[in-house]
Amino acid sequence: MPIIELKNVSYTYDDADSPNKFALEKINLKVEEGEFVALLGANGSGKSTLAKLLNGLYTPYSGNVIVNGVDTLDEERIFEVRKCAGMVFQNPDNQMVATIVEDDVAFGPENLGVPREEIVERVNFALDAVGMGEFKKNSAHRLSGGQKQRVAIAGVLAMRPKIIIFDEATSMLDPKGRKEVLSVAKKLNKEGITIIHITHNMDEVAFAVRAVCLKEGRIVFDGAPRELFSRPQTLIECKLSPPPVSELARLLKAGGMNIDAGVLDEEEVTEAICRLL
Amino acid sequence: MFRDITLGQYYPANSAVHRLDPRTKILLTIFYIVGVFFIKTYFSYAVTILFLTSVILISKIPVLSVLKSIRGILFLVLFASVLNLFFVSSGEVLFESWITPRWVFRITMDGVHYSIKLTLRLILLVTGASLLTFTTTPVELTDGMESLMSPLKLIKVPVHDIAVIMSIALRFIPTLLDETNKIMNAQKARGASFDTGGIVKRAKALLPILIPLFVSSFRRADELAFAMNARCYNATDKRTKMKELKFSLKDLIALILVLAFLTVVFLDRYYFMGIDSLLFPGVLRCAIL
Amino acid sequence: MPAAVEITNLSYTYSKKTPYEKKALEGICFSVEKGEFFGIVGSTGSGKSTLISHLNGLLKKQQGSVKINGLEVEKKNLKAVRSMVGMVFQYPEYQLFEETVYKDVAFGPKNLRLQKDEIDLRVKEALNLVGLDFDKYAERSPFELSGGEKRRAAIAGVLAMRPEILVLDEVAAGLDPEGKKDILALVKRLQKTMCPTVIFISHNMDDVASLCDRVAVLNDGRLLTVGEPRAVFSDAKAIIEAGLELPTATLIQKKLENKGINFSKTAIKIEELAQMLLERRANSVS
Numbered sequence: 001m002p003i004i005e006l007k008n009v010s011y012t013y014d015d016a017d018s019p020n021k022f023a024l025e026k027i028n029l030k031v032e033e034g035e036f037v038a039l040l041g042a043n044g045s046g047k048s049t050l051a052k053l054l055n056g057l058y059t060p061y062s063g064n065v066i067v068n069g070v071d072t073l074d075e076e077r078i079f080e081v082r083k084c085a086g087m088v089f090q091n092p093d094n095q096m097v098a099t100i101v102e103d104d105v106a107f108g109p110e111n112l113g114v115p116r117e118e119i120v121e122r123v124n125f126a127l128d129a130v131g132m133g134e135f136k137k138n139s140a141h142r143l144s145g146g147q148k149q150r151v152a153i154a155g156v157l158a159m160r161p162k163i164i165i166f167d168e169a170t171s172m173l174d175p176k177g178r179k180e181v182l183s184v185a186k187k188l189n190k191e192g193i194t195i196i197h198i199t200h201n202m203d204e205v206a207f208a209v210r211a212v213c214l215k216e217g218r219i220v221f222d223g224a225p226r227e228l229f230s231r232p233q234t235l236i237e238c239k240l241s242p243p244p245v246s247e248l249a250r251l252l253k254a255g256g257m258n259i260d261a262g263v264l265d266e267e268e269v270t271e272a273i274c275r276l277l
Numbered sequence: 278m279f280r281d282i283t284l285g286q287y288y289p290a291n292s293a294v295h296r297l298d299p300r301t302k303i304l305l306t307i308f309y310i311v312g313v314f315f316i317k318t319y320f321s322y323a324v325t326i327l328f329l330t331s332v333i334l335i336s337k338i339p340v341l342s343v344l345k346s347i348r349g350i351l352f353l354v355l356f357a358s359v360l361n362l363f364f365v366s367s368g369e370v371l372f373e374s375w376i377t378p379r380w381v382f383r384i385t386m387d388g389v390h391y392s393i394k395l396t397l398r399l400i401l402l403v404t405g406a407s408l409l410t411f412t413t414t415p416v417e418l419t420d421g422m423e424s425l426m427s428p429l430k431l432i433k434v435p436v437h438d439i440a441v442i443m444s445i446a447l448r449f450i451p452t453l454l455d456e457t458n459k460i461m462n463a464q465k466a467r468g469a470s471f472d473t474g475g476i477v478k479r480a481k482a483l484l485p486i487l488i489p490l491f492v493s494s495f496r497r498a499d500e501l502a503f504a505m506n507a508r509c510y511n512a513t514d515k516r517t518k519m520k521e522l523k524f525s526l527k528d529l530i531a532l533i534l535v536l537a538f539l540t541v542v543f544l545d546r547y548y549f550m551g552i553d554s555l556l557f558p559g560v561l562r563c564a565i566l
Numbered sequence: 567m568p569a570a571v572e573i574t575n576l577s578y579t580y581s582k583k584t585p586y587e588k589k590a591l592e593g594i595c596f597s598v599e600k601g602e603f604f605g606i607v608g609s610t611g612s613g614k615s616t617l618i619s620h621l622n623g624l625l626k627k628q629q630g631s632v633k634i635n636g637l638e639v640e641k642k643n644l645k646a647v648r649s650m651v652g653m654v655f656q657y658p659e660y661q662l663f664e665e666t667v668y669k670d671v672a673f674g675p676k677n678l679r680l681q682k683d684e685i686d687l688r689v690k691e692a693l694n695l696v697g698l699d700f701d702k703y704a705e706r707s708p709f710e711l712s713g714g715e716k717r718r719a720a721i722a723g724v725l726a727m728r729p730e731i732l733v734l735d736e737v738a739a740g741l742d743p744e745g746k747k748d749i750l751a752l753v754k755r756l757q758k759t760m761c762p763t764v765i766f767i768s769h770n771m772d773d774v775a776s777l778c779d780r781v782a783v784l785n786d787g788r789l790l791t792v793g794e795p796r797a798v799f800s801d802a803k804a805i806i807e808a809g810l811e812l813p814t815a816t817l818i819q820k821k822l823e824n825k826g827i828n829f830s831k832t833a834i835k836i837e838e839l840a841q842m843l844l845e846r847r848a849n850s851v852s
Contacts, residue, residue, distance in 0.1 A: 093497070094501050114517060
């Protein structure tokens with residue numbers, strides 16, 4: 001059974017009685033446990049709306065969202081959904097509730113009523129897992145953007161989720177911060193956590209196993225990133241920019257070099273070029 | 278300009294006072310404040326000054342910092358005591374002048390004593406209370422208050438929610454200060470000026486800062502609410518706390534010392550009423566004091 | 567003719583004589599000529615913000631000299647400096663505050679105490695430059711606009727001051743690919759019209775490589791190097807030591823060099839690299 005399933009989900013921000021515009025229209029999506037899915041789209045494509053439907057912050061106008069077997073419409077069990085599908089948001093500042101790092105990470109488990117000694121264990125484990133163990137007693141305010149986001153990830157990890165959703169969690173970070181967050185995401189995925197990475201940045205898609213592209217509330221592509229990179233039309237349609245490596249491959253191909261357009265990163269394109277020269 | 282503001286008056290040091298449980302400090306500060314209101318005689322004031330000075334010394338707070346905290350209210354205190362000087366008309370008259378046949382302007386010995394004692398009382402109150410914030414971090418204070426308020430849960434007061442609100446407010450103060458600075462810079466870059474003109478002009482000049490700040494604060498609150506919900510806030514009433522406050526021997530000792538202080542004050546006021554006249558011959562006991 | 571911006575021996579320390587003292591800038595020297603598209607790069611904490619805050623006197627100088635069009639930046643001529651240097655901070659849409667877009671864009675000219683007709687002219691001009699249709703947007707509340715529109719309205723607010731020198735701090739931050747394309751196109755347009763001199767701060771080396779005439783690299787408060795992008799990015803070691811990345815084209819080129827494929831010049835744009843590779847292939851075939 002897929003760990004996340006969206007069945008014919010639609011959502012509108014308009015008045016429910018007379019909706020005009022749908023942010024999401026008849027979305028069908030299945031995510032298996034352990035997948036690393038990149039969810040792509042321009043602003044207004046509906047990707048952020050989709051994120052909030054995944055952990056029940058929004059409930060669908062029509063259709064069902066089922067997370068780990070629980071329907072998000074089930075109000076009694078909504079916290080089970082949120083415990084299972086943790087979320088890291090875009091603004092590093094607007095997720096922290098406490099002044100001290102370890103207090104903030106403890107917020108989730110405290111809310112769940114986890115016994116005291118176990119909270120301490122979980123907080124230490126989570127902070128170590130994201131590489132922020134030595135900042136336990138630091139003031140959250142003075143951290144860099146990447147560090148704050150890692151603390152936010154730790155705060156989610158401390159609730160022992162099966163899924164972590166990164167809702168444009170890298171868009172406000174500098175390149176260093178983005179690298180930090182992505183490497184933590186990769187690491188956690190290797191340990192079995194399902195990752196949904198929502199972004200409009202194509203160079204963060206390379207190590208995703210699956211890329212889903214949204215355009216104006218509908219899924220336009222669902223497949224391997226490599227496949228997506230070799231379809232510049234799809235990217236343009238979704239108002240996304242192909243990453244520079246794809247651009248290079250495309251130019252070389254247009255110039256007569258028989259290079260595979262589906263290269264994912266600088267390493268691959270280098271290899272490909274070497275083989276041809 | 279805003280970079281140099283440190284939060285509150287907390288002075289980091291590792292003294293016995295710093296290490297007391299914050300609940301102890303909050304409660305004992307309250308006891309102290311109550312006690313100060315019951316002080317009657319110069320003897321008690323002397324005892325209190327001695328007591329407070331010893332606490333300041335134990336807490337390793339530099340005396341200069343403590344005096345600075347009085348500086349703010351000094352003017353008000355002196356103003357109040359001088360005013361009271363003119364309104365006490367009992368006791369030995371020192372100076373008298375009839376303004377009208379009915380209305381006399383009089384300064385009496387009792388008035389002098391009353392003013393001096395009022396000044397002392399106010400200074401002791403402010404100094405004692407500020408010792409609390411000098412030796413306790415804001416986070417400790419909110420934890421302490423949450424714990425002390427927990428009995429209110431029985432009458433359905435949302436103690437935990439209030440504590441979370443206080444904690445969030447504290448956490449966002451430096452963030453909001455930074456943002457204010459950024460907004461000020463952006464508006465200054467467009468020619469705005471915040472330190473010229475009269476009161477009305479300066480108040481108007483604050484709008485380009487306050488409005489964006491308010492708007493962004495609402496947006497923050499919205500986003501924060503999503504994040505808190507996503508982390509299961511209010512999932513269950515049976516929430517737990519990672520940091521536990523524990524009383525120790527130090528707290529018991531502090532309690533005993535403060536109670537001893539209070540005992541001296543109360544005994545002096547109600548039982549040894551003549552002690553001032555023994556120690557300070559010539560000081561008349563006044564009904565008001 | 568004096569340089570648009572001339573920085574000599576600029577140093578700055580925050581929170582002097584307190585336990586939080588931090589040296590943010592040390593001995594910075596460089597100049598920007600009129601008409602240059604000048605880039606400033608550096609990792610977070612390298613002193614970029616401190617540096618640009620000196621350009622319009624937001625920070626009071628401690629040591630060194632900052633001259634705008636030959637005028638030393640000091641308290642007595644802040645007004646003059648601030649009408650020559652327009653500064654667009656990161657996420658400028660957060661400074662919008664007025665009831666209507668018109669009023670917000672007019673804020674700058676009003677502070678300059680211009681006449682009503684002049685203000686009206688400037689607002690129309692600024693909105694036109696950023697591509698916001700006056701009739702459609704002037705009377706709307708800035709808070710109703712979309713993210714991209716808000717940003718353009720904020721930039722219009724700066725343009726209404728008619729700055730000759732435009733300082734942009736991460737102007738494309740947080741925008742999606744299309745939004746970013748639009749904003750960068752706008753910036754290029756502005757350089758050709760109202761603001762001949764542009765100082766462009768960015769984390770994205772590809773943007774810097776393709777837009778800038780010259781670039782200054784800051785590292786830990788010091789100026790590491792200044793020069794044309796090609797020269798600056800050729801020293802890969804220095805760039806990486808400064809905690810920065812290379813433009814993608816340069817990065818790929820370095821990887822190819824590691825595999826024994828050498829080139830005569832450093833590519834900083836993807837189109838250049840493609841061309842160099844195609845030429846090489848053509849040569850090896852013939």
